[in-house]
Amino acid sequence: MWSAILTLLGITALAALAGYGLLYRLAQPGLKPWLWRGLVVLCRLVLAGVFLLAAIGKLENPFAFATSIYAYRVIPASLALIVGVVMPAIEILAAAALVSGVLWRGGAVVLGGMLIVFIAALFQAIVRGIDIDCGCFGSESSSVSFWLIARNYLLLLLALCPLVLDARRWRRLSGR
């Protein structure tokens, strides 16, 4: 168990350092407008694409997805069924917001929050020795591992980047 905790702490520290370095750099003045605009759009599109793919895989069989959620042994069966029905729709809506630009900040916050929950769920499954499929992409899912946690950290960075860049632009425009 301790090795799992140490591994997670290591991955988290690496992700935090990389994320802080990148976000700090992006928040500095001097970044060309076309560059930050391009970065914001790129991050939004990549994140939306990943979650759209994930949602389509889950929509095909909500029961199978609910069993995947329940297999983490964190929430009761009835709640797992509701989450199994609701989560793909939320993912699609948030992804659509990121692509269209309507409420995209809210979409990024929602997906970022979901990724944090996914990381916590994956971690507790590893620590408790629960060997299951992650359920991330419906039937096309891989087994729970630290690699998935690292991947989710990367996606979390994609959710944070446009928010940080947007906040930076807002600060510049408002003269703060």
Add this chain to the structure above:
Amino acid sequence: MSAPPPSAPPTRPGRHRLLRLCGEALLILLLGAGAGLARNALRADPLPYDIPGNMLLTESGARVVFLAEALVRYQAAETIFVDARSRDGFLGGHIDGALCVPLEEAELLLDELDLWSGGQPLLVYGATANLLRADELARQLRGRLTSEILILAGGFEGWQQGGYPFSDGPVGLLDAADASEEGGEAW
């Protein structure tokens, strides 16, 4: 000389911005949740929210399938149906084309079942919605066979009540001896 106009109270644009961000996120969550629940309600076979935990996560680890999916698999004829009930129960009526593998005799019949399955998925069912019997057989099958093992929710009772095809008689009875003597041509 008129007095200067009172200055406006200091605004907190950062807080407003944060509130707007939370509001947008909440709106997406609520709209998404509503859309998901509505989509499920409008489905031909809406997912019920009161399924017990042992149907979501069986002891054997086998996935539970509902009647709608079982019927699709039955019509595609790419899944072997396995009856986990006793021989008497099987003779009294079973899913058309199913193989009889009573839980008590499973150990003896596994080799022949392996021959018959040919790597196809196996859908195990018991008498009723109580999955204990089917789950135990699924556990034994998963330990020995490489085929995908599934469990039918509702069991034979649910299949009958759904009006799906079933038959009675000895067709589908497996005999452990036949596996070696006749190469699985028992039925």
